Amino acid sequence: MRIDIITCVPSLLTSFFSHSILDRAYRKGYAEVVVHDLRDYSTHKHKQVDDYAFGGGAGMVLKIEPIAAVIRKLQSERSYDEIIYMTPDGARFDQPTANRLSLLKNIILLCGHYKGVDQRVRDLFITREISIGDYVLSGGEIPAAVVADSVIRLIPGVLNDETSALSDSFQDNLLAPPVYTRPAEFEGHKVPEILLSGHEAHIEAWRMEQSLLHTQKRRPDLLKDHNN
Ligand code: SAH
Numbered sequence: 001m002r003i004d005i006i007t008c009v010p011s012l013l014t015s016f017f018s019h020s021i022l023d024r025a026y027r028k029g030y031a032e033v034v035v036h037d038l039r040d041y042s043t044h045k046h047k048q049v050d051d052y053a054f055g056g057g058a059g060m061v062l063k064i065e066p067i068a069a070v071i072r073k074l075q076s077e078r079s080y081d082e083i084i085y086m087t088p089d090g091a092r093f094d095q096p097t098a099n100r101l102s103l104l105k106n107i108i109l110l111c112g113h114y115k116g117v118d119q120r121v122r123d124l125f126i127t128r129e130i131s132i133g134d135y136v137l138s139g140g141e142i143p144a145a146v147v148a149d150s151v152i153r154l155i156p157g158v159l160n161d162e163t164s165a166l167s168d169s170f171q172d173n174l175l176a177p178p179v180y181t182r183p184a185e186f187e188g189h190k191v192p193e194i195l196l197s198g199h200e201a202h203i204e205a206w207r208m209e210q211s212l213l214h215t216q217k218r219r220p221d222l223l224k225d226h227n228n
Helices: 011-017 020-027 064-077 095-101 119-124 141-152 200-218
Strands: 002-007 032-037 050-052 060-062 082-092 106-111 128-131
Touching (some): 002 011, 002 064, 002 141, 011 020, 011 032, 011 141, 095 141
Parallel strands (some): 002 032, 002 106
């Protein structure tokens, strides 16, 4: 899978993607993230990528020409399954969306800044709009990193234990059960006996029960869609 991210602040993203599992995903050849600096596509002498909003009001707007130029250049090189704009008025991002996106081959994530992007960018190029939650950030870089991280870790082979992404919260509409590691006892607080029993079927049943209880307590709304 290849994810191209378009931003006017590339430095916010390059360090994020050069660490941890995302870097490993790249080195193993499962996923490649390429960050594009919008300013490289500005024809303005000061590399300007934003301008005042027509009609007045506070806040700058990202211009259409550099965004169109980078998207068209990328489209001339390969075909894209989705061109996604990160925006607070988009569809709320969730695990099923991450699952679906992880099956795609090439996607573009466009990060807005300031007041956002010229509406014509959205009308002409964007195939999907995603919000990471009902709050406003100053740029689309963190949202793009959220989407890329959650999608890439789902690609088979990226995580060491292939099943581990499937046992995370929200898969199957359940929250994850509690996890423990050594020591088996800390200042008198013991790990549940069953986890030390070595009995796989019992452990699995215990984890399922814990998942259900935990979900009932914290997110009963999820259980409505849980197919039991
Ligand atoms: N004026 C816009 C907000 C702009 S915030 C509005 O009221 O809807 C600047 C940029 O940050 C946006 O263009 C978007 O790319 C990004 N952004 C901010 N909050 C976001 C969120 N919750 N989800 C996804 N992207 C977000």
